[in-house]
Amino acid sequence: MWKYIAKRLAMISIVIAGVTLVAFSAMYLAPGDPAEVIALARYGEDLSASQVETLRVAEGFDAPVHVQYMIWLGHLLQLDLGKSLVTSEDVLTEIRQKLPATAELAIASLLISLLIALPAGILGALRKNTLLDKSCMFVSLVGVSIPNFWLGLLLIWFFALTLHMFPSYGYGSLKHIVLPALTLGTSMSAVTARLTRASLLEVLGQEYIVAARARGFDERTILFRHALKNAFLPVVTFAGMQFGYLLGGAVVVETIFSWPGIGKLLVDSIFAMDFSMVQGCVLFIAVLFSLSSLAVDILYAVLDPRIRYDRRD
Amino acid sequence: MSSPLLSIEDLNISFKTSKGIVKANQGISLEVREEEILGLIGETGCGKTTLGKAILRLLSGKATLEGKIVYRGTDLLTLPEKEMRRFRGKEIGIMLQNPSACLNPVLSAGSQIAEIYRYHEGMGKKEAEKKAGKMLELVGISSSRGCEYPHQFSGGMLQRVMVAIGLALRPGLLIADEPTRGLDTDTKLQISELIAGLVRKENSSMLLITHDLEIAGRLADRIAVMYAGEIVEIGKVAEILSNPKHPYTLDLLHSLPGKGFRTVSGQPPSLVSPPSGCRYHPRCSFRLEACSQVHPALMGFEGERLTRCFLSEKGRINETAAQPFLNAQSALKCEEE
Ligand SMILES: Nc1ncnc2c1ncn2[C@@H]1O[C@H](COP(=O)(O)OP(=O)(O)OP(=O)(O)O)[C@@H](O)[C@H]1O
Ligand SMILES: [Mg+2]
Numbered sequence: 063m064w065k066y067i068a069k070r071l072a073m074i075s076i077v078i079a080g081v082t083l084v085a086f087s088a089m090y091l092a093p094g095d096p097a098e099v100i101a102l103a104r105y106g107e108d109l110s111a112s113q114v115e116t117l118r119v120a121e122g123f124d125a126p127v128h129v130q131y132m133i134w135l136g137h138l139l140q141l142d143l144g145k146s147l148v149t150s151e152d153v154l155t156e157i158r159q160k161l162p163a164t165a166e167l168a169i170a171s172l173l174i175s176l177l178i179a180l181p182a183g184i185l186g187a188l189r190k191n192t193l194l195d196k197s198c199m200f201v202s203l204v205g206v207s208i209p210n211f212w213l214g215l216l217l218i219w220f221f222a223l224t225l226h227m228f229p230s231y232g233y234g235s236l237k238h239i240v241l242p243a244l245t246l247g248t249s250m251s252a253v254t255a256r257l258t259r260a261s262l263l264e265v266l267g268q269e270y271i272v273a274a275r276a277r278g279f280d281e282r283t284i285l286f287r288h289a290l291k292n293a294f295l296p297v298v299t300f301a302g303m304q305f306g307y308l309l310g311g312a313v314v315v316e317t318i319f320s321w322p323g324i325g326k327l328l329v330d331s332i333f334a335m336d337f338s339m340v341q342g343c344v345l346f347i348a349v350l351f352s353l354s355s356l357a358v359d360i361l362y363a364v365l366d367p368r369i370r371y372d373r374r375d
Numbered sequence: 376m377s378s379p380l381l382s383i384e385d386l387n388i389s390f391k392t393s394k395g396i397v398k399a400n401q402g403i404s405l406e407v408r409e410e411e412i413l414g415l416i417g418e419t420g421c422g423k424t425t426l427g428k429a430i431l432r433l434l435s436g437k438a439t440l441e442g443k444i445v446y447r448g449t450d451l452l453t454l455p456e457k458e459m460r461r462f463r464g465k466e467i468g469i470m471l472q473n474p475s476a477c478l479n480p481v482l483s484a485g486s487q488i489a490e491i492y493r494y495h496e497g498m499g500k501k502e503a504e505k506k507a508g509k510m511l512e513l514v515g516i517s518s519s520r521g522c523e524y525p526h527q528f529s530g531g532m533l534q535r536v537m538v539a540i541g542l543a544l545r546p547g548l549l550i551a552d553e554p555t556r557g558l559d560t561d562t563k564l565q566i567s568e569l570i571a572g573l574v575r576k577e578n579s580s581m582l583l584i585t586h587d588l589e590i591a592g593r594l595a596d597r598i599a600v601m602y603a604g605e606i607v608e609i610g611k612v613a614e615i616l617s618n619p620k621h622p623y624t625l626d627l628l629h630s631l632p633g634k635g636f637r638t639v640s641g642q643p644p645s646l647v648s649p650p651s652g653c654r655y656h657p658r659c660s661f662r663l664e665a666c667s668q669v670h671p672a673l674m675g676f677e678g679e680r681l682t683r684c685f686l687s688e689k690g691r692i693n694e695t696a697a698q699p700f701l702n703a704q705s706a707l708k709c710e711e712e
Contacts, residue, residue: 277494
């Protein structure tokens with residue numbers, strides 16, 4: 063088990079090292095000279111060439127690229143992501159302030175999606191090919207095909223503008239989270255429900271289910287003790303990855319609902335050409351995603367003894 | 376003669392598949408008596424597992440069953456599902472083929488035995504685990520390995536776990552489906568002696584399904600030979616081995632290791648459209664004119680022997696007994712007994 067976790071950690075470190083490179087080069091992949099772009103953002107249209115040069119030296123843009131990268135990495139190791147080029151706020155502080163909103167939305171969405179998907183998927187598998195199953199799967203097919211921004215707008219139109227039940231944007235109360243969480247949760251639940259159904263159906267066709275029946279157990283015991291634990295293995299992976307993805311900020315939904323999370327911060331920073339903030343966000347999202355995939359791997363190992371214990375030869 | 380514990384009467388089983396209707400069992404009539412081990416042998420795909428599973432009604436919904444399966448006076452095929460559950464495990468235990476597929480990969484071996492006691496006997500967790508440990512010891516596994524998972528056991532050990540599960544509730548009948556398949560010779564012998572020993576000790580009966588004539592010969596009291604979904608011969612072990620009446624049984628005997636190892640020639644027949652007349656006629660070296668047209672019935676003659684072959688009616692007994700290898704076989708069998 064520990065060997066397994068160590069292996070995963072090693073892999074994650076490699077991934078994150080790669081991400082630092084990508085995040086850093088983002089600044090150079092964007093069109094234009096970074097010093098000029100930043101100066102433009104800071105001083106407005108009527109800037110002089112000397113202003114740009116001063117900024118270039120001050121921000122260290124005059125050094126060779128690899129030196130800049132090493133310096134940047136050095137700061138990074140001290141958890142210093144630099145300052146926002148636009149507001150001069152500390153990047154990490156800014157991100158930390160946005161994290162709770164994103165985390166709340168991620169948790170609420172995950173809960174909603176599981177609350178819908180698990181019963182629907184399980185019922186679908188148990189009542190395979192009945193009207194109930196077919197309608198569940200049809201709804202989820204629709205759910206899979208509707209893009210998030212469209213569903214979000216529909217929900218706003220119906221629940222906010224027509225029924226006035228929930229606010230259409232903003233952050234603060236429980237009511238605010240309903241629509242964005244519903245948007246994310248329902249669209250996630252569509253895939254999760256299909257996955258749960260398919261996975262449970264596969265498990266129910268396994269010989270160990272017949273063998274359990276041969277021991278005289280009723281269908282309930284077979285479902286809860288023998289089938290679900292196996293059927294949930296892929297579901298856990300999928301839901302976990304989705305959660306990790308949401309923790310990185312649901313860019314589209316946060317933007318539609320003006321949800322002050324990391325996704326919206328990222329989008330705003332991109333529009334403001336706030337390179338250091340973009341770098342910080344990208345890096346932060348990547349780390350969160352890696353850690354949550356580690357958490358999923360560990361959870362998987364807890365559920366599946368074949369991974370927990372190395373095969374003894 | 377002891378009374379039957381299980382009697383199967385004119386059982387037909389078919390599966391609907393995309394390739395047509397597979398007639399997996401046809402007109403099966405058999406009985407398993409009290410304290411008897413009945414060996415069921417036949418080549419792969421002839422319908423042995425289908426019969427074993429049908430007894431506990433474990434076949435999937437695609438299967439159609441007709442006939443009677445009577446266990447201690449109850450026709451299992453007419454029971455509602457809920458009643459049927461009382462027979463599974465408790466009255467009739469089954470060790471399904473291929474233990475690594477039959478054990479739940481995410482539950483420990485011990486807990487898969489313990490849950491039987493918790494479910495059927497309402498035991499608490501501790502007590503059930505203790506009893507499961509005892510059961511493991513009984514089949515030759517240290518109870519400390521109860522917490523291990525199926526993938527941590529070797530094939531022979533898994534088969535032992537299956538024995539423990541099959542016999543957990545001391546059923547009157549154990550159905551063991553290929554309990555020695557895929558094991559090396561030593562393990563094969565150990566496992567088969569273990570199962571037979573436990574069954575005999577409990578005065579239970581066993582339906583031993585195998586394609587291994589040697590194992591069946593060693594353990595069983597009687598042997599039923601199945602071919603293409605039909606029983607073609609039933610009789611006492613010694614009689615079957617020393618004096619087979621059906622050409623298929625004879626060919627099976629030839630295929631034993633020390634007996635030439637000559638596999639039965641030709642292809643196993645299709646169960647969707649089986650050969651007309653006698654199912655075995657295309658592969659039979661003794662076939663007569665009638666064999667391809669008329670379907671022979673399972674006929675009784677001398678003692679308890681039943682055979683589905685026209686030749687046996689014409690006194691083929693002498694013909695086969697004249698074959699030298701069979702005399703060697705019977706001599707061998709006599710020595711053992
Ligand atoms: N669920 C099913 N659906 C369709 N056909 C089936 C099903 N189960 C078994 N069959 C068919 O029935 C026939 C008998 O199969 P069965 O498993 O009983 O054979 P077997 O004698 O146990 O063989 P083996 O020695 O390989 O275990 C085969 O032709 C098989 O393809
Ligand atoms: Mg079989």
